Amino acid sequence: MKTQKVLNKVLIVLIVVLLSVVSFGGIYYKDKGQMVSRIPGYTLDADLGGYRQVTLNVDDSDDEHDHTHEEDTTTEGNNTALENTSSAEENTVAENETANNTAEEKKEYTADDYKKTAETMKKRLKSLGVQNYQLLLDENTGKILLRLPENSQTDIILSDINEIGKFSIKDSETNEELLNNSDVRSVNVSLRATEYSNTNAIVMTINFNTKGARKFKQVTSDYQNVANEILENTGANETNTVNNETNTSSENATNETNTTTGTSTENKKKEVKISIDSSDMLTTNFDEIIDNGTLSLTIGAAQEEFETQMFSALNLAAIIENDPIDVTYSIVGNTYVDAAIEDNTLKAIVYIETAIALVILLIMVIKYRVSGILRAIISVGFIAGLLLVIRYTNVALSLEGIFAIELGFIINVIYNFMILKAEKEGKLEGKEKNNTFKKIMKSYTLILVPILIIALVYCFTQWAGMLSIGMVLFWSILISWVYNTLLNKFLV
Amino acid sequence: MKKKILYIVCAVLLVINIIITATVGLRVNLYYGEGYTITFTQENKIEMSDIKSIAKEIWGKDFVTRKVEFFEDSVKIKVKEVNNEQVQKLCDKINEKYSSELTVDSFRQEHVSNVRILSLVEPYIIPIGISILLVMMYFAIRYRGTKQMLGLLLNVMSLVSIVYTLHAVCRLPITEYTVPLFITLYGLIIILSSTQWERKEEV
Numbered sequence: 104m105k106t107q108k109v110l111n112k113v114l115i116v117l118i119v120v121l122l123s124v125v126s127f128g129g130i131y132y133k134d135k136g137q138m139v140s141r142i143p144g145y146t147l148d149a150d151l152g153g154y155r156q157v158t159l160n161v162d163d164s165d166d167e168h169d170h171t172h173e174e175d176t177t178t179e180g181n182n183t184a185l186e187n188t189s190s191a192e193e194n195t196v197a198e199n200e201t202a203n204n205t206a207e208e209k210k211e212y213t214a215d216d217y218k219k220t221a222e223t224m225k226k227r228l229k230s231l232g233v234q235n236y237q238l239l240l241d242e243n244t245g246k247i248l249l250r251l252p253e254n255s256q257t258d259i260i261l262s263d264i265n266e267i268g269k270f271s272i273k274d275s276e277t278n279e280e281l282l283n284n285s286d287v288r289s290v291n292v293s294l295r296a297t298e299y300s301n302t303n304a305i306v307m308t309i310n311f312n313t314k315g316a317r318k319f320k321q322v323t324s325d326y327q328n329v330a331n332e333i334l335e336n337t338g339a340n341e342t343n344t345v346n347n348e349t350n351t352s353s354e355n356a357t358n359e360t361n362t363t364t365g366t367s368t369e370n371k372k373k374e375v376k377i378s379i380d381s382s383d384m385l386t387t388n389f390d391e392i393i394d395n396g397t398l399s400l401t402i403g404a405a406q407e408e409f410e411t412q413m414f415s416a417l418n419l420a421a422i423i424e425n426d427p428i429d430v431t432y433s434i435v436g437n438t439y440v441d442a443a444i445e446d447n448t449l450k451a452i453v454y455i456e457t458a459i460a461l462v463i464l465l466i467m468v469i470k471y472r473v474s475g476i477l478r479a480i481i482s483v484g485f486i487a488g489l490l491l492v493i494r495y496t497n498v499a500l501s502l503e504g505i506f507a508i509e510l511g512f513i514i515n516v517i518y519n520f521m522i523l524k525a526e527k528e529g530k531l532e533g534k535e536k537n538n539t540f541k542k543i544m545k546s547y548t549l550i551l552v553p554i555l556i557i558a559l560v561y562c563f564t565q566w567a568g569m570l571s572i573g574m575v576l577f578w579s580i581l582i583s584w585v586y587n588t589l590l591n592k593f594l595v
Numbered sequence: 596m597k598k599k600i601l602y603i604v605c606a607v608l609l610v611i612n613i614i615i616t617a618t619v620g621l622r623v624n625l626y627y628g629e630g631y632t633i634t635f636t637q638e639n640k641i642e643m644s645d646i647k648s649i650a651k652e653i654w655g656k657d658f659v660t661r662k663v664e665f666f667e668d669s670v671k672i673k674v675k676e677v678n679n680e681q682v683q684k685l686c687d688k689i690n691e692k693y694s695s696e697l698t699v700d701s702f703r704q705e706h707v708s709n710v711r712i713l714s715l716v717e718p719y720i721i722p723i724g725i726s727i728l729l730v731m732m733y734f735a736i737r738y739r740g741t742k743q744m745l746g747l748l749l750n751v752m753s754l755v756s757i758v759y760t761l762h763a764v765c766r767l768p769i770t771e772y773t774v775p776l777f778i779t780l781y782g783l784i785i786i787l788s789s790t791q792w793e794r795k796e797e798v
Contacts, residue, residue, distance in 0.1 A: 150771065158705060234718060241708040248707055436705070438634070440671060441662035443626060443771055445643075502772065506779035510786065517790055546793055549737065553730040553789045557782060560726040566718040572778060 111593040112477060119484030126487035143494045148501035148567045149235055149252035150443050158436035159247040159265055161212065212430050217245040220428040224249075224264060230421035231260060231414075235567035245430055252567065253439060259414050265432040267380050268422040272322065275374040275386050281322050284427055286315025290420035292413065295401075302404045305416050309398040309423060316396025323389040326373050379422065444502060452502075456509045460486070463516055471523045477594070478519040485515045485586055492578050504571030511579025514554060518547050518587050540591065547587075551580050601749060608756040612763040622768040625659050627710040631677045633685065634703045636669040637695040646670050649688045653681050677704060715774060723781065727751060730785060734792070743792050750784050 130141040221240040224247070228236055237250040249264070251257050272282040289310045294303040311319050377384045377400070385400070402419070403412055444452075464482060468475040489511055498504065521543050525531050530539040554576060561573025643660060650658045654674050663669040672685075682702050690697055727748075734743040758777050761767045 237710060237714070239708050239710055241706065244706075246706070246708075436634075436703075438663045438669075438671075439665065443661075502775040503778050506775055507782065510779060510782045513783065513786060517786070542797075546797060550786075550789045550793045552737075553733055553785050554782070556729045556733060557726045557785060560722050560729065564718070564722045566722070568775060568778070569719065569722050572782070576782070 115590060115593055116477070116480055119480050119487070122484050122491075123487040126491045142491070143497075145494055146497050146499045147442075148499045148504070148571060149250075150501055150568075151449065151505075153253055153442045154440055155251045155253050155257050155261070156436070156438055156440045157249045157251070157261055157264070157434055159249065159432040160435045161217075161245040162431040162433040212245055214242040216429045217242055219426075220245075220430045220432075221247060223268075223426050223428045226425045227264070227268075227421040228260070230424060231256075231417055232565055233260060234565040245432075247432065250440075255410070256414050259411065259418055261434065261437065263418050263422060265428075265434060266422055267427050267431065268425065269427040270379050270423045271377075272319075273376045273378065275376040278376075281375065282311070282315060282318055284423065284425070286311050286318055287424050288312040288315070290424040292416040292420050294413075297404070304401045305403045305412060307400045307402050307416055307420060309400070311396040311398070313396075316394075319396060319398065320392060320394045322375060323391070323393040326375050326388045327392065328388050328390045379419070449505075452505060456505070459509060460512050463513070467516070467519065467523070471527065474523055474526055478523055481590060481594075482512065482516055482519055485583060486512055488586060489575075489579055489582055492582060493575065496574075496578065498574040498578070499567060499571055500575075501568045501571040503568040504575045507572040507575035507579070510554075511575060511583070514551070514576075514579050515583040515587070517550065518543075518583060521547060522587075522591065544588065548584070551584065555580050598749065601753065605749075605752045605756045608760050608764075612756075612759045615763040621712055621762050622766050623709060623712065624768040624770045625657060625673055625675060626771055627712075627715070627769060628675070629709040630673050630675045630707055632671050632673045632705045632707055633677060633682065634663060634669065634671045634705070635689070635697065635701050636663075637689065637693055637697055637701075638668065639693045639695065640667045641670055641693070643670070645692055646672065649685065649692070650674075652688070653684050673707065712769060715769070719774060719778065723778075738792065738796070743788075746792075747785070747788050750788055751781065754780055754784055 125142065131138045132141060133139075217240055221238055225238055228234075228238075233251065233256075235252050237248075239248040239250075240246075241248075251260060268284070270284045270287065271280050273280050287309055291308045291310070293306050293308065295306045297304045374386050374388045376386045384402075402416055460482075464479040467479050467482075471478070486508070489508065493500065493508075522531070525539050525543060530536075558573050558576035558580060561569045562577055564570055564573070641662075643662065646660050650660060650672050657675055659673040661671045661673075663671045674681075679699070682699050682704070686697055686699050686702060689695060731744045731747060734747060735741060737743075754777075758773075758780075762769055762773070
């Protein structure tokens with residue numbers, strides 16, 4: 104029995120050593136003359152792996168302003184043209200005056216405009232689920248410095264970050280605005296199976312707020328597909344009115360009027376134009392009156408680059424569901440910047456953590472001698488296992504996550520100290536053994552509950568730092584519980 | 596009695612810290628602070644150690660260097676203040692070191708405003724708030740009373756007071772390590788409190 108116990112201990116030590124070698128050293132093979140690791144690398148978060156830095160400057164020569172003052176400028180242009188005909192001297196004066204007027208009419212942005220724009224950009228990023236970013240605003244100049252995590256979505260986000268984002272549903276002919284961003288409550292993007300092909304369609308559902316839903320119902324009623332019929336009736340009414348007014352009872356005359364109005368109704372088929380800023384997305388009318396306050400639009404088919412398309416649609420949704428920005432910005436700098444925490448600093452952090460762990464293990468060894476050594480080896484095996492799981496489960500490590508590995512180590516060490524204490528008190532021998540073991544396990548599980556609560560709460564946040572610490576703690580708790588339960592069956 | 600004193604100390608520290616924050620504000624390191632970035636690219640591979648020693652000669656200790664893009668030929672230096680003379684000096688030294696022919700115009704200068712401390716802390720407030728409430732609820736149920744629950748609250752408040760005092764009263768700058776360290780210490784306090792009370796329960 105005693106020999107069996109010793110053999111078990113030796114076997115476990117060997118397994119732990121092997122696990123540690125694999126985790127800390129790695130397994131390498133030769134591929135095309137290069138040594139390649141079979142163990143996946145660590146996924147690093149933006150603060151450790153680098154980020155994209157974009158500078159947004161207030162665009163003084165913005166198109167939007169030109170559009171806003173288009174009519175005025177045109178008038179001024181005409182005036183200038185008229186003045187051109189008089190004399191060269193007058194011409195120069197007139198041009199200068201025009202330039203001055205335009206400059207005067209250009210809106211002077213205030214710090215509040217800049218703040219509002221920065222807030223809208225933040226809201227757009229929030230709608231896209233981008234949490235780990237930094238947006239720095241210079242309130243005097245309006246300049247924005249945006250730091251985003253570098254991934255496959257970064258470019259898509261940046262392609263539209265400075266879009267004005269004025270969503271509107273307009274009358275296609277008169278350009279009368281019927282609905283805009285303020286009428287939108289939320290926008291969802293989903294995939295929907297199509298009837299005629301194997302591909303899925305990307306559908307954007309715009310949910311209007313109470314006021315917007317009321318307006319939208321009216322729009323769908325006014326711009327129904329059955330417009331011809333309605334308009335023909337209107338045409339007849341108009342004819343009657345005309346007849347009443349003119350008191351003409353000639354049949355031919357009435358027929359002519361009807362024909363004329365009939366032709367005009369076809370020309371006057373009412374449609375709405377859905378547009379963002381100056382670009383029109385589509386022109387349409389409605390088959391029926393929609394009174395549920397939602398507008399579904401098919402904006403593309405999910406093909407090969409499905410994820411990119413989907414994220415582009417989400418990007419568009421984020422623009423629509425938030426207010427348009429007041430200030431026109433242009434991107435002047437777009438660079439990838441290396442990690443905020445340098446390699447040497449990171450190494451120093453790892454060394455400090457290792458030193459703390461070694462001190463704890465040393466205390467364990469000094470206090471409990473041989474049993475302490477065995478438990479210390481088991482603790483090293485736990486860290487090796489945890490690091491392997493972190494790599495295989497793709498946990499993105501941030502600085503918080505790296506610190507959490509130390510917490511994970513402490514969580515596991517607590518159990519080992521509990522076992523060692525019971526062993527020293529002789530509670531792990533004879534008939535008492537199973538009872539003590541159960542008691543320790545129960546007690547340990549109850550100690551873990553608050554930490555598990557924290558881990559789960561953090562896991563449900565989207566902020567990379569919190570998510571990282573949450574994931575590391577979650578795996579630490581799970582591995583520690585399973586690892587110790589399994590090992591103790593052989594050791595105790 | 597001891598706890599009462601601790602409560603009072605925590606409360607007094609909190610008030611002092613709030614007053615200091617409202618009047619003087621907190622210090623941040625250069626990474627989060629207002630300053631200027633100088634970005635340049637040159638043909639050869641840049642060694643960061645060279646750039647650091649050059650920057651140290653010109654600006655002393657107060658600078659931050661970062662690699663830009665993936666080609667290791669572009670660098671960003673962040674400093675508190677910059678003048679033409681310093682840029683000229685940087686240009687000369689880079690040209691001398693890498694035998695390049697950069698001009699002062701090759702060094703793009705950009706003003707960077709400071710990061711608001713609230714925006715740094717903001718994402719952590721709700722998760723920590725929810726977690727502490729849930730853990731307090733757990734303690735209240737587990738130990739059938741408010742003693743442990745209030746004990747935990749006191750421990751967390753003490754931690755907040757100490758960290759806050761270090762930054763507000765002792766003027767320790769807030770760096771990129773401050774928040775992660777606080778979160779770790781908060782986790783450690785929960786682990787130790789939980790262990791302590793569970794052991795007491797055993798006895």
